[in-house]
Amino acid sequence: MTRNADLFARARHRLPGGVNSPVRAFRSVGGEPFFTARAEGPYLWDVDGQRYIDYVGSWGPMIAGHNHPAIREAVARAIGNGLSFGTPCEAEVTMAETICRLVPSVEVVRMVNSGTEATMSAIRVARGATGRSRIVKFEGCYHGHGDAFLVKAGSGALTFGLPDSPGVPKPLADLTLTLPFNDFEAATTLFERHGDEIAGLIVEPVVGNANCILPRDGYLQHLRELCTRYGTILIFDEVMTGFRVALGGAQERFGIRPDLTTFGKVIGGGMPVGAYGGRRDLMEQVAPAGPIYQAGTLSGNPVAMAAGLASLALVQEPGFHARLEAKTIALTDGLQAAADEAGLPFSTTRIGGMFGLYFNRDHVDSYAKAMASDAAMFKRFFHGMLARGVYLAPSAFEAGFMSIAHADADISATIDAARETMREIG
Structure with missing residues (x-):
């Protein structure tokens, strides 16, 4: 048994659903969550030593990256x-x-x-x-x-x-x-x-x-x-x-x-x-x-x-938000291109250091359109990305967060992982 699995088994015995906040339990995407041992810049490491490029950022606070x-x-x-x-x-x-x-x-x-x-x-x-x-x-x-x-x-x-x-x-x-x-x-x-x-x-x-x-x-x-x-x-x-x-x-x-x-x-x-x-x-x-x-x-x-x-x-450092948004644009443009290559219904939204990913051909600008997206395909995408060392929000209905610590190489690696995953699920 991995340390992640062992910790989750212990947690389920003493915490409701094994977590202290519901989305962490991976119920929306299936499977079991990993337990983080440490974080630095754009990365998380779980207790089994696996590194992930992180686009959750503690659900938003880590705009400068982890452990700045x-x-x-x-x-x-x-x-x-x-x-x-x-x-x-x-x-x-x-x-x-x-x-x-x-x-x-x-x-x-x-x-x-x-x-x-x-x-x-x-x-x-x-x-x-x-x-x-x-x-x-x-x-x-x-x-x-x-x-x-x-x-x-x-x-x-x-x-x-x-x-x-x-x-x-x-x-x-x-x-x-x-x-x-x-x-x-x-x-x-x-x-x-x-x-x-x-x-x-x-x-x-x-x-x-x-x-x-x-x-x-x-x-x-x-x-x-x-x-x-x-x-x-x-x-x-x-x-x-x-x-x-x-x-x-x-x-x-x-x-x-x-x-x-x-x-x-x-x-x-x-x-x-x-x-x-x-x-x-x-x-x-x-x-x-x-x-x-x-x-x-x-x-x-x-x-x-x-x-x-x-x-x-x-x-407040000069140019901070312009640089942050440029990273978000590079990521979402790359993900869209990967989806188009794979022929998948996919669209993105973005603003500043926030972004959204939808398995939906339409531009999503309402709750009804968001709910019409293919959540089952997102689940497969999520796990494919996780297996390739990229951590996205474990729900089809949560925003993603960019940090200033994400380097061009991290974004490129994420797009490469998405290209492989989308070919796999397409």
Whole structure:
């Protein structure tokens, strides 16, 4: 038995499904997960010594590559002074100032410990500030495992959601409305019917949990206009896109100013972290400045702040995002060419350091099109690539992440592996 197999057997005895986050279990693609022993730059090594070119990047934080020396050294310096104080520290002030400088819509920010905490808190602010109860989310968008977000659409875009997970009460799910992403008319109709009931609309400006779906021209502007007209708080979930698709996030890239924004991943450099922030008049309603309560024992802890500040320093280097996007373009163009050679139905999406892969001849710009892709073929592709030392997200419906550490040789090796795999499965 390999060490990977032995560890998974042990894990299944003590962890639900053998993992601490569901997608890691490989249920979507079949087989058993590997256990990572160490990581460096664009690579992972499992406990059996196999090296993988990694396009998951800890699900987004590793924009500079794994174990970057500047981040590692910043963490080591912080640890030398203690792990957590339970009091304010200078690093959290510097982090707040940095986020507000890089993202102009954010005037005041609160640090938390995960993206889920950030999105749950942003929704609470929207409800508290407006006095309304309903929220709007989108098919294919994931905002963490908060009860309000674990809702799926009914038979139509305007159907009130039903709980998508046991443990979510239906009365709470009834407060969540769902819309198809990129559908202008559905959004307009929903607001015409329910606009005066909606506290907040939360959206991933680039959908990263239906693989990678970009907004149609003018769509985010349309949502901004509807929210302004009906007094609804527009929340951009930039946990994935923040500092990855542009220095100022998707809102900079698309020229939109949301009312609130949530962050995670890149701002922690690999440490557990999240943040939410936005307009001063909204954020000053958060305790202790105002009556909307939210707290966290480890929020703004010095180790996470040190890692995040080092990560943000790296992405501010001149030309960082241009170089990152060029790598993403080279990879997706090469994968498309390999699929065309093999005669496979295949398309890609990309923006900044994010990309999507679909076994689908059509350009995917909606959740319905994403779901129409050939998931069975993706499973075969995933395992063929894994056997050739390339680790992609173990799901047909998760975005891929590029890092600045991926060299031309890594991208070429990935394309070569894809060419072999696609010929094999074609």
